[in-house]
Amino acid sequence: xxxxxxxxxxxxxxxxxxxxxxxxxKEGEFLVLLGASGSGKTxxxxxIAGLETVSSGIITIAGRDVTxxxxxxxxxxxxxxxxxxxxxxxxxxxxxxxLKIRRLPRPEMxxxxxxxxxxxxxTPYLARYPRQLSGGQRQRVALARAMVRRPKVFLMDEPLSxxxxxxxxxxxxxxxxMQHALGITTIYVTxxxxxxxxxxxxxxxxxxxxxxxxxxxANIYNDPANLFVAQFIGSPSMNVVRGTLDGNLFMxxxxxxxxxxxxxxxxxxxxxxxxxxALTAPEDADVNGNIYAIELIGDxxxxxxxxxxxxxxxKAAKDFSAKxxxxxxxxxxxxxxxxxxxxxxxxVR
Amino acid sequence: MSIFESKKLGEMAVGTKIVVYGVxxxxxxxxxxxxxxxxxxxFKLPIAVSGGPFYLPFVDFLPSLHAWSYIFFDLGNDTFRPxxxxxxxxxxxxxxVMITGxxxxxxxxxxxxxxxxxxxxxxxxAVALVxxxxxxxxxxxLIAVTVGVALAVIGAGMxxxxxxxxxGNPDIxxxxxxxxxxxxxxxxxxxxxxxxxxxxxxxxxxxILTYTAVNLPIVVWLMYDFFVSIPKDLEESAELDGASRxxxxxxxxxxxxxxxxxxxxxxxxxxxxxxxxxxxxxxTANAQTMPLLVxxxxxxxxPQWWYMSVLIIIMIVPVILLALVLQRFIAKGLLVGAVKG
Numbered sequence: 177x178x179x180x181x182x183x184x185x186x187x188x189x190x191x192x193x194x195x196x197x198x199x200x201x202k203e204g205e206f207l208v209l210l211g212a213s214g215s216g217k218t219x220x221x222x223x224i225a226g227l228e229t230v231s232s233g234i235i236t237i238a239g240r241d242v243t244x245x246x247x248x249x250x251x252x253x254x255x256x257x258x259x260x261x262x263x264x265x266x267x268x269x270x271x272x273x274x275l276k277i278r279r280l281p282r283p284e285m286x287x288x289x290x291x292x293x294x295x296x297x298x299t300p301y302l303a304r305y306p307r308q309l310s311g312g313q314r315q316r317v318a319l320a321r322a323m324v325r326r327p328k329v330f331l332m333d334e335p336l337s338x339x340x341x342x343x344x345x346x347x348x349x350x351x352x353x354m355q356h357a358l359g360i361t362t363i364y365v366t367x368x369x370x371x372x373x374x375x376x377x378x379x380x381x382x383x384x385x386x387x388x389x390x391x392x393x394a395n396i397y398n399d400p401a402n403l404f405v406a407q408f409i410g411s412p413s414m415n416v417v418r419g420t421l422d423g424n425l426f427m428x429x430x431x432x433x434x435x436x437x438x439x440x441x442x443x444x445x446x447x448x449x450x451x452x453x454a455l456t457a458p459e460d461a462d463v464n465g466n467i468y469a470i471e472l473i474g475d476x477x478x479x480x481x482x483x484x485x486x487x488x489x490x491k492a493a494k495d496f497s498a499k500x501x502x503x504x505x506x507x508x509x510x511x512x513x514x515x516x517x518x519x520x521x522x523x524v525r
Numbered sequence: 526m527s528i529f530e531s532k533k534l535g536e537m538a539v540g541t542k543i544v545v546y547g548v549x550x551x552x553x554x555x556x557x558x559x560x561x562x563x564x565x566x567x568f569k570l571p572i573a574v575s576g577g578p579f580y581l582p583f584v585d586f587l588p589s590l591h592a593w594s595y596i597f598f599d600l601g602n603d604t605f606r607p608x609x610x611x612x613x614x615x616x617x618x619x620x621x622v623m624i625t626g627x628x629x630x631x632x633x634x635x636x637x638x639x640x641x642x643x644x645x646x647x648x649x650x651a652v653a654l655v656x657x658x659x660x661x662x663x664x665x666x667l668i669a670v671t672v673g674v675a676l677a678v679i680g681a682g683m684x685x686x687x688x689x690x691x692x693g694n695p696d697i698x699x700x701x702x703x704x705x706x707x708x709x710x711x712x713x714x715x716x717x718x719x720x721x722x723x724x725x726x727x728x729x730x731x732x733i734l735t736y737t738a739v740n741l742p743i744v745v746w747l748m749y750d751f752f753v754s755i756p757k758d759l760e761e762s763a764e765l766d767g768a769s770r771x772x773x774x775x776x777x778x779x780x781x782x783x784x785x786x787x788x789x790x791x792x793x794x795x796x797x798x799x800x801x802x803x804x805x806x807x808x809t810a811n812a813q814t815m816p817l818l819v820x821x822x823x824x825x826x827x828p829q830w831w832y833m834s835v836l837i838i839i840m841i842v843p844v845i846l847l848a849l850v851l852q853r854f855i856a857k858g859l860l861v862g863a864v865k866g
Contacts, residue, residue: 227761248767260762264780274766321766 177238177328177361178203179224184233186219186385193219194385196233204359206352210372211382212408218333220382221365225254225331238328253322254331257338259314261306267317268293268302274325292320295354312343319351323358330355330362336371348374369409373397381405403521406447406514412478414514415453415488417446417463421515421524429484433462435513437525443518450491452512455479461505463488467498481506560841567592567834574830592831596839604818608839610808611815613729615797618736623790625737626744627752627782631774633694633745634752635760640697643689644681651677666722698749701742709739709802717806727809735803740793747792751785752778787854795844815840 179201186194194216201207209217222228224235226247235243242250253274261270268289269276275285293299296316306314315335322330335351336344352375355362366372372379373393381388381396381404388408389401400406407413419428421444426433433446458464465483477496481488481504488506498504515524537545566574568588579585596604632638655673658664716735717726725731755778763773779786801816808814819836822829 225761225765227764247761247764248769252765254762254765256758256762258756258758260756260758262759262763262777273763273768277767277772 178236179329179361179363180234180236181220181224182234182236184220184223184235185231186216186223186228187231192385194223195387197387199380199387199390201361201363204361206355206362206364206375206377208372208376208379209363209365209382210367210369210379210408212367214384215382216385217365217367217382221254221331221333221363224329224363225252226250251327252329252331253325253327254333255318255322255335257334259306259318259338261314261317261321263306265305266302267298267304267306267309270306270317271298271302271320271324274321278325288324292324295323296320296350311339312347315339315347319354323354327360330360330364332362332364334366335364337366337368351375369411373409381408383408400514400523402523403445403447403516406516406523410449412450412489414447414449415486417448417483417486417488418443418518419446420444426513426515428486431463431484433508433513434510435515436510437515439515439524441515441517441524444524445516445518445521447514447516448488448508448512450478450489452509453488453490454507454509455481455490455492455496456505456507458503458505460507462508463506465504465506467500467502467504470496470498470500479504563834563837566830567838569831571831592835596832596835604836606811607813607815607818610729610732610812611798611840614732614736614812614814615794617729618733618740618797619790619794621733622737622740622744622793623786626741626789627748627786629741630745630748631752631778633698634749635757638694638697639691641689641691643684643687645692647680647684648677651680698746701745704742713803713806716803720807726807727812729812731807732804732812732814735807736793736797736800739800739803740796743796744789744793747789748782748785751782751789755781783854787851791848791851794847798840798844 179199181197181199183196183198184194185192185196197216197220199207199220209220211217219228223230224237226242226245230243233243234241237250237252262273265273271292272285272289275288280288289302290299293302296319298313298316298320301309301313306317309317315338318335336347339347348371355375364371364375373396376393378391379393379396380390383404389396389405391399391401396405397409400409403416407416417426417428419426421427421435421437421439421441423440424435424438426435426444426446428446435446463481463483465481465488467479468482468487469478469480471478471480472494474494476494477492479490479492479496479498481490483506490506516522517524565580565582565588568582568590569579569586570589570591573579573586582588651673654676655666655669658669658672659666720726720731759777759781760773763777768776799816800814801820804814804817805820808817815836819833819840822833822836
């Protein structure tokens with residue numbers, strides 16, 4: 177089912193936590209609300225769930241205006257960061273609670289509980305209590321409880337953040353597969369860009385209560401709308417060099433770099449991702465400097481180069497070897513340079 | 526092993542063990558000896574009580590059932606009626622205070638209240654007016670109260686939009702508990718006069734209502750703490766699962782609060798069961814409770830220790846049994862697995 181937010185805003189007292197937000201989530205889409213803490217992403221999700229009132233604007237689910245509808249009548253299911261399992265109910269009772277409220281006949285209820293328990297591999301644990309389960313199992317109970325009644329929309333509030341790193345990776349893949357198989361519209365809140373990039377059909381990046389960019393993961397990465405998006409996405413984050421832009425020439429200190437855009441900006445920022453930089457001999461480099469740090473990550477090496485005014489991180493081969501302090505040159509891939517106005521962060525195209 | 530880790534008794538050094546068992550033994554003796562003393566006194570003849578300390582039945586003195594037969598057969602109904610009164614008053618006041626108190630505590634823990642000082646002031650003025658009307662002008666109190674309520678409602682409505690400072694939930698909570706700062710005797714005479722006016726003196730209703738009011742702050746205070754500790758996520762999750770507020774309260778909140786409810790109701794039950802001062806004011810014959818009967822044994826003939834002991838024993842036995850039965854409900858750790866990973 178579709179979810180639409182039209183100019184939805186939220187104030188807590190006089191504090192504006194969400195500026196007028198427009199979102200249009202398509203049928204069966206996996207939309208990720210991505211942002212740092214305090215960006216308004218969780219507030220937006222809670223407003224869609226109905227747990228938070230809307231200060232202004234309209235929310236529609238499947239074409240029906242639900243702005244002032246109680247959560248229980250919105251037919252959405254939510255997975256909480258804390259899982260929010262009922263500690264006095266068994267796993268089966270937890271999963272079946274939404275069905276019990278809807279007064280499903282007992283045989284059908286049991287069949288459906290069994291069915292979802294199978295899907296999330298919880299069948300052996302149905303008689304246990306949440307306190308007897310591991311973190312990953314609790315997480316799956318929460319998921320099963322959301323799935324069991326086949327809601328119009330899934331809402332997920334950082335569902336993986338309480339799991340350890342290895343289990344998180346596994347559950348991420350499971351979640352992606354499950355959403356694909358069920359085809360239920362999903363809105364997912366996270367601060368983890370990897371979750372956003374891997375799971376989302378589209379990512380809505382929020383900062384300071386404002387939508388920065390709403391696009392596919394590939395476009396968010398390859399075509400960032402502004403300096404904030406460019407620096408938020410990507411790990412390690414994009415290198416930035418401060419300077420001036422005149423025509424298609426970017427100047428910073430003594431270096432001049434030809435860039436693929438035209439413009440005249442007194443205070444400009446040149447952005448380039450670590451994988452679009454290469455280490456070369458100083459004589460055929462765009463920027464010169466000395467090696468500041470070398471970090472072997474595994475399949476690649478991150479080399480930090482200190483130039484006259486900045487630090488540049490370069491993604492090098494895993495067998496890269498050099499000494500800290502060595503003079504080195506950095507060549508930038510001409511097609512993958514991004515330019516921004518320094519003050520407002522607006523992209524220069 | 527760190528110093529903060531608790532040791533099992535078996536792992537202790539012999540010297541430590543002796544000290545630990547010694548201290549525990551002394552404390553057990555201090556707690557149990559008065560009970561033992563009451564028990565043997567109930568089987569003593571007056572001469573065995575006044576003739577000096579006798580400790581061991583059959584050795585120091587010859588036990589007799591005279592006190593038991595006096596309390597159960599000679600007094601008969603004069604024992605059973607106060608006993609029945611105590612049961613009725615304690616059970617009903619506990620039920621009433623637990624229902625009202627836990628609902629109030631839940632509301633205070635989940636909703637934000639902003640009572641306006643101006644509205645409170647109008648209410649206080651209305652109360653003052655009623656007092657003046659009744660006391661100084663001799664108006665019938667029913668008429669005066671009706672006028673007072675009407676004026677308070679109209680006044681609060683009229684000044685609804687006037688700006689005024691507001692109070693919050695912590696203020697309400699503190700106001701509640703502040704009721705217990707005064708010694709109850711401060712309120713005893715006004716309460717007496719009030720029930721006299723409504724002709725309820727010496728009835729169960731008077732005692733039940735009074736004990737409910739006296740226990741309300743404690744219930745609100747304790748249950749508030751309990752409800753606050755229940756994560757809000759659980760309720761929100763139930764809300765999204767489709768449950769109504771009432772259903773959430775009864776199916777999610779109450780089961781999780783069982784330990785708190787049991788402990789608190791035991792506490793207020795024991796208070797009502799043992800209460801003496803207010804019962805002394807409010808009951809004379811029909812509604813007399815057990816503590817009054819115990820005290821009455823120290824009347825014109827001097828303290829009748831043997832009768833008192835019998836009464837005390839039949840008073841404490843049900844409470845001890847109840848505590849033993851309810852003990853398993855007062856278990857901690859019920860919330861584990863709710864929201865922690």
